[in-house]
Amino acid sequence: MHQLEISDLITAVDPHSGHRLPVRRAEVIRQLRESGDEHAARIVAGLPTDQDGVLDPYAVDRLLVSVHTELQRLNEELRTGERLVHLLGPLFTAIRSATGQPGPYRLVDVGCGLGYLVRWLATTNALGSDVELVGVDLDATLVGEADRLAREEGLDCRFVHGNAFGLPEAATVYVSTGVLHHFRGPALDEFFQAQAASAAHAFCHFDIAATRLAPLGAWIFHRARMRNPLGRHDGVVSARRAHSDETLLRAAEVPGIRALLYEPRGAVNPFCTTLRPVIGVRPHLEAPLRRVLGRDARRMVGPEHLAEATR
Numbered sequence: 001m002h003q004l005e006i007s008d009l010i011t012a013v014d015p016h017s018g019h020r021l022p023v024r025r026a027e028v029i030r031q032l033r034e035s036g037d038e039h040a041a042r043i044v045a046g047l048p049t050d051q052d053g054v055l056d057p058y059a060v061d062r063l064l065v066s067v068h069t070e071l072q073r074l075n076e077e078l079r080t081g082e083r084l085v086h087l088l089g090p091l092f093t094a095i096r097s098a099t100g101q102p103g104p105y106r107l108v109d110v111g112c113g114l115g116y117l118v119r120w121l122a123t124t125n126a127l128g129s130d131v132e133l134v135g136v137d138l139d140a141t142l143v144g145e146a147d148r149l150a151r152e153e154g155l156d157c158r159f160v161h162g163n164a165f166g167l168p169e170a171a172t173v174y175v176s177t178g179v180l181h182h183f184r185g186p187a188l189d190e191f192f193q194a195q196a197a198s199a200a201h202a203f204c205h206f207d208i209a210a211t212r213l214a215p216l217g218a219w220i221f222h223r224a225r226m227r228n229p230l231g232r233h234d235g236v237v238s239a240r241r242a243h244s245d246e247t248l249l250r251a252a253e254v255p256g257i258r259a260l261l262y263e264p265r266g267a268v269n270p271f272c273t274t275l276r277p278v279i280g281v282r283p284h285l286e287a288p289l290r291r292v293l294g295r296d297a298r299r300m301v302g303p304e305h306l307a308e309a310t311r
């Protein structure tokens, strides 16, 4: 079972300083071979290095920007922005009414990559002008490119290089797309605990729904829509690594947070590699959120629903 994404292995950053660390190509190839992924090892063998066998950081950056540009096209096609606003709009309405506090509120996109979501929200003003839009990523090149694109388009949003949970200002709502499956085991628990410990009112993280056919669907979709072999490879591996509903709800249900899943697995077409969110709200926000969602609130379930479904 191939479980490693190439893009996770070819860049390394010191988590404290944010500085880029050298990556040896032979070491990446060794890890991929060990995991049984000869195809991925061949992709990496084609990447340029210096005379010491260290991957050329500029070539790696160019490659990752081009893969993320293709990913942006996928997001446009899957209407990720609209899907997010379908939930984030009601979530901010519920926060406005429940807290009674005037804005500005702050949305922080964790691991924003090229910042497609934040730029889309800024272009459409879909959440209202009292919501400040911030994208954060540990990867300096991707977030730098996000910032450049936003300036070029004259958008009212901000991009920050660093750890999303180390920002000086608190987020009202943390969001992400395609990031959850990168956090495994204790790192997934810590991801949710960091948000529960912050002053945030809620979080809403979108990732591929783990269905039996999702990897096949991802293979067809990435084959049709992505040209880059690395992007195609990592797209399929992400679908395989997608967390189950149970794992997400268990990890997100931390003290001070009510965990909810929108469109749990049973409600979706198993062939579609749809993005669906795990939501966490401060407990007093659940009722107002359900009220604003109206009929759609039935599509949102808590951990007790899964317990019933497996009984």
Ligand SMILES: C[S@@+](CC[C@H](N)C(=O)[O-])C[C@H]1O[C@@H](n2cnc3c(N)ncnc32)[C@H](O)[C@@H]1O
Residues within 6 Å of the ligand: 068, 071, 072, 110, 111, 112, 113, 114, 116, 136, 137, 138, 139, 142, 162, 163, 164, 165, 176, 177, 178, 179, 182
């Ligand atoms: C697969 S990319 C997702 C990109 C983007 N959200 C999209 O949908 O195109 C995951 C990104 O998360 C970033 N990341 C992971 N943990 C982070 C953290 N704690 N703070 C900021 N960025 C983080 C990584 O640097 C990586 O660029």
